[in-house]
Amino acid sequence: MQKQLLVTFDYELFLGNRSGNIHDCMIEPTNRLMAIMAKHKIRSVFFVDTTYLLRLKKQSENSTQCAADFKTVATQLIDLVKQGHFVYPHVHPHWLDAIYDEKSNQWQLNDTTKYRIHNISDLEKAMVFNGSVKILEEILHPSFPDYKVNAYRAGGWCIQPFSDFKPYFLQNKIEYEFSVLGGIYQFTDAQYFDFSNAPQKTIYRFNDDVCIPEPDGPFTQYNISSIPLSNNKLMLNKLWLKLLYKLKGDHTFNKGEGQPSRILNGIKPVSDKGHDLSDTHWERISVELLTAVKMSAYKNFLDQNRYMHFISHPKMITNHNLVVFDNFLV
Numbered sequence: 001m002q003k004q005l006l007v008t009f010d011y012e013l014f015l016g017n018r019s020g021n022i023h024d025c026m027i028e029p030t031n032r033l034m035a036i037m038a039k040h041k042i043r044s045v046f047f048v049d050t051t052y053l054l055r056l057k058k059q060s061e062n063s064t065q066c067a068a069d070f071k072t073v074a075t076q077l078i079d080l081v082k083q084g085h086f087v088y089p090h091v092h093p094h095w096l097d098a099i100y101d102e103k104s105n106q107w108q109l110n111d112t113t114k115y116r117i118h119n120i121s122d123l124e125k126a127m128v129f130n131g132s133v134k135i136l137e138e139i140l141h142p143s144f145p146d147y148k149v150n151a152y153r154a155g156g157w158c159i160q161p162f163s164d165f166k167p168y169f170l171q172n173k174i175e176y177e178f179s180v181l182g183g184i185y186q187f188t189d190a191q192y193f194d195f196s197n198a199p200q201k202t203i204y205r206f207n208d209d210v211c212i213p214e215p216d217g218p219f220t221q222y223n224i225s226s227i228p229l230s231n232n233k234l235m236l237n238k239l240w241l242k243l244l245y246k247l248k249g250d251h252t253f254n255k256g257e258g259q260p261s262r263i264l265n266g267i268k269p270v271s272d273k274g275h276d277l278s279d280t281h282w283e284r285i286s287v288e289l290l291t292a293v294k295m296s297a298y299k300n301f302l303d304q305n306r307y308m309h310f311i312s313h314p315k316m317i318t319n320h321n322l323v324v325f326d327n328f329l330v
């Protein structure tokens with residue numbers, strides 16, 4: 001059976017009180033991932049937080065540190081494409097309200113009012129979406145004039161309602177969509193999505209709703225994979241992580257801080273078959289969640305399915321994750 005292993009990464013800083021720096025969150029972990037993928041001859045997809053790049057470019061006019069960071073990130077994006085990987089936009093609109101601190105060369109993104117594209121004005125939507133496509137083209141086209149920026153993943157999976165995005169998908173000729181985490185939902189004052197009724201199909205065409213397949217629709221959805229985990233496995237994993245931390249200091253702490261969010265009570269998902277994102281018994285397939293304890297569950301998933309779609313974040317990946325990912329690919 002032909003297997004399709006789709007390895008994707010959200011390439012970004014932390015999106016809350018403290019962003020962290022590009023070296024710890026993006027450059028170094030990505031270099032290590034590139035080495036592993038080159039070894040196994042795998043081409044992957046990087047969804048780049050282009051809203052960060054837009055702010056970084058603007059700040060570069062007044063800051064030599066930001067100008068240097070922009071150049072470093074742009075160079076890595078060119079490297080990624082040179083090595084056969086794909087680079088596409090990933091939009092976190094609350095960068096519009098981010099505050100830069102020159103002293104620490106970090107950003108503060110505590111204001112999550114604009115976390116979803118749904119909550120910004122049409123003018124801002126056009127600015128962040130069209131600007132995101134354009135900034136990647138500006139970085140990549142001098143080296144790869146024919147490179148097509150034609151795929152997308154929404155920040156925090158917030159791709160609903162799709163009517164917020166459709167005009168910009170059409171305008172920018174975006175054909176491929178990677179935001180649906182099938183079967184999962186979350187309702188907070190920042191992240192808000194409901195894929196509880198997403199089709200079981202892994203790849204399907206759609207038109208107006210990312211969860212409703214339409215065979216003649218203009219867009220293609222690539223559903224992100226997830227797996228069930230038993231109580232035993234979760235308990236064992238917890239112990240294993242504690243042990244790794246004790247013995248090897250394996251962790252991602254102190255790189256930065258994620259966005260604050262408050263659960264919105266009383267909202268029901270459209271299907272009762274769905275799982276809440278915070279329920280660890282049903283977990284997305286991800287390099288940063290892959291441990292030696294979960295290896296067999298990942299291997300079983302790949303044995304039983306033709307398609308396996310990883311969603312990972314370089315900023316979250318530990319040494320242990322890299323070792324296990326490398327073994328998984330063997």
Ligand SMILES: [Zn+2]
Pocket residue numbers: 010012049090092154155156
């Ligand atoms: Zn993101």
